[in-house]
Amino acid sequence: MARAATTSDAFNAVAEPRRREILNYLALQERPVGEIVDALEMEQPSVSKHLRVLKDVGLVQVRREGRNMFYKTNADGIRPLHEWAGTFEKYWQHQLLRVKERAEAKSEQSRKS
Amino acid sequence: MARAATTSDAFNAVAEPRRREILNYLALQERPVGEIVDALEMEQPSVSKHLRVLKDVGLVQVRREGRNMFYKTNADGIRPLHEWAGTFEKYWQHQLLRVKERAEAKSEQSRKS
DNA sequence: TTTACATATGCCCATATAGGAATGTATTGT
């Protein structure tokens, strides 16, 4: 048996560095394919193929506008990954440091609200 | 060019479901290979190969004790993944729900400290 | 309609699996 398809789930889809770059770029705002090509300096067919994979696993959403296809990251699709990784948080080292960080974030939150 | 090696980084290594199972299992406590085989019902060679990949990317640590090799998850290796996924947190939906959750976690933390 | 522009697909190829079976290696027991 070969490796699972990149379209099998989010874990396989984001294993490709290029696709993570695309997701990062499209998280800020939706963009047409051409802009992704220019911004990330990748070949257009390559971008289209990566977007296909990302779309198949629900990590991006598309909208057509004339000749352009506007893609944007569907952050919700990344949550399972974040949550799985998060289950190991309690085993991380530097826990004291993290507690400190959380405390700071907390006080900052209090300041805001 | 083919897909990047599973040993290229943590992202590629955890793309395999079986390896995630192993990491989950070894997070609790170190275990000899045989126990992993029994617990996860996988073939021994398969487990050894997955462990090799995980070791190569630093996701597990090994210790020899006689004929046994005790493996345990190196949670720190999962942090990059958690942090990358975390950068999308602000784009997730149900933000209101999350704010509520954070507020609860905060009050619980206050209670503890 | 013909042309131009924006994307998506198809093809080919080198590469990397992941599983199964067999075998090699290290360590302990007799």
Add this chain to the structure above:
DNA sequence: ACAATACATTCCTATATGGGCATATGTAAA
């Protein structure tokens, strides 16, 4: 030294890329 135990590695095979290039498809402009 020899057998047994615990793992690791090798070999084989079907499969899934990901990049480069050519081409098909869809939509708007002339």
